[in-house]
Amino acid sequence: MTNETVRQQLTEKFGEQLTEWEEQFGLLTFTAPAEMNLKVIQHLYDDESLRFRFLTDLTGVHYPERKGEELCVVYHLHNLVDNIRLRFKIYVPSEKPDVYTITQRFSTANWMERETYDFFGINFIGHPNLIRILNVDEMDYFPMRKEYEMEDPTRRDKDNEMFGR
Amino acid sequence: MAETEKMIFPAQLHQTADGGIVVSKLDEMINWARSNSLWPLVFGTSCCAIEMMSAADAKYDWSRFGFEVARATPRQADLIIVAGTIVMKMAPVLKRLYDQMPDPKYVIAMGACTISGGPFFYNTYSVVKGVDHVIPVDVYIPGCPPRPEALLHAMITLQEKIKHETYFGKTKESGK
Ligand code: SF4
Numbered sequence: 001m002t003n004e005t006v007r008q009q010l011t012e013k014f015g016e017q018l019t020e021w022e023e024q025f026g027l028l029t030f031t032a033p034a035e036m037n038l039k040v041i042q043h044l045y046d047d048e049s050l051r052f053r054f055l056t057d058l059t060g061v062h063y064p065e066r067k068g069e070e071l072c073v074v075y076h077l078h079n080l081v082d083n084i085r086l087r088f089k090i091y092v093p094s095e096k097p098d099v100y101t102i103t104q105r106f107s108t109a110n111w112m113e114r115e116t117y118d119f120f121g122i123n124f125i126g127h128p129n130l131i132r133i134l135n136v137d138e139m140d141y142f143p144m145r146k147e148y149e150m151e152d153p154t155r156r157d158k159d160n161e162m163f164g165r
Numbered sequence: 166m167a168e169t170e171k172m173i174f175p176a177q178l179h180q181t182a183d184g185g186i187v188v189s190k191l192d193e194m195i196n197w198a199r200s201n202s203l204w205p206l207v208f209g210t211s212c213c214a215i216e217m218m219s220a221a222d223a224k225y226d227w228s229r230f231g232f233e234v235a236r237a238t239p240r241q242a243d244l245i246i247v248a249g250t251i252v253m254k255m256a257p258v259l260k261r262l263y264d265q266m267p268d269p270k271y272v273i274a275m276g277a278c279t280i281s282g283g284p285f286f287y288n289t290y291s292v293v294k295g296v297d298h299v300i301p302v303d304v305y306i307p308g309c310p311p312r313p314e315a316l317l318h319a320m321i322t323l324q325e326k327i328k329h330e331t332y333f334g335k336t337k338e339s340g341k
Contacts, residue, residue: 143290
């Protein structure tokens with residue numbers, strides 16, 4: 001099985017709904033509409049030849065320039081039989097970052113989704129316990145969103161001379 | 166106390182016909198015992214902990230100076246070496262561990278992170294800017310990370326400090 005055959009099989013099943021096909025560093029990447037994430041993951045899991053049954057990673061990315069779909073959820077899946085990986089993305093607007101949970105399919109997604117919620121504020125619908133995991137409970141913002149000003153590149157209080165070196 | 170006297174048993178032997186009597190001060194005996202059996206708590210939160218582990222291993226071997234074994238429960242530990250970054254979520258846990266340790270208890274702040282937040286001093290949302298915001302510190306070791314020799318030096322400095330305590334926890338010099 002190669003990236004080509006995976007792509008072919010997925011296009012046969014889902015047709016034009018899967019977009020933005022890429023193969024960066026040999027890693028097959030594609031995008032699906034947000035509400036289809038469960039369907040795609042279920043198919044990748046159940047299909048006798050695809051067998052993507054290991055969730056390597058699940059995380060978020062903030063793309064402030066993609067207006068209307070600023071927040072991205074990335075799934076990394078691994079077919080352990082044929083040793084082939086793929087990356088699958090969905091995009092949601094930051095005003096309403098609702099995504100269906102995949103905890104029914106992968107129990108390991110429980111903590112990963114909590115982490116993604118913690119740092120990006122993505123709301124995983126149906127998650128059994130969607131609370132912060134790494135940050136303090138009282139935190140009222142999502143620190144990994146690119147909403148905060150970059151550090152002033154001209155500031156001088158970090159120069160070595162300020163530390164007597 | 167002179168440098169050379171450091172490890173000497175703090176007492177004088179008076180010869181008598183049937184052997185001898187040892188004369189000493191209670192404070193000095195207690196301090197001698199305490200300072201030479203400081204057991205550290207197993208507590209490492211990031212990169213500095215790796216250096217702390219190597220200070221405990223066969224090459225540097227802190228047991229030579231009486232640190233003997235690291236205990237995995239605060240109830241058996243005399244010393245907490247805060248080795249690593251303390252984040253806001255860890256701070257209450259650290260405080261709790263410290264509170265669970267029996268008196269007398271000592272704290273070594275190891276590395277830039279525990280002194281001031283270190284490399285995370287600027288623009289951070291999660292790091293405590295110095296562990297002395299949470300618990301009182303006896304000895305600070307600068308470095309990122311400090312070498313095991315530096316840690317050993319800090320531990321021996323702490324022993325020195327303990328040797329100058331009086332029984333009710335007041336130091337001779339400062340009288341505080
Ligand atoms: S002081 Fe440096 S080495 Fe030590 S925990 Fe902090 S970042 Fe790591």
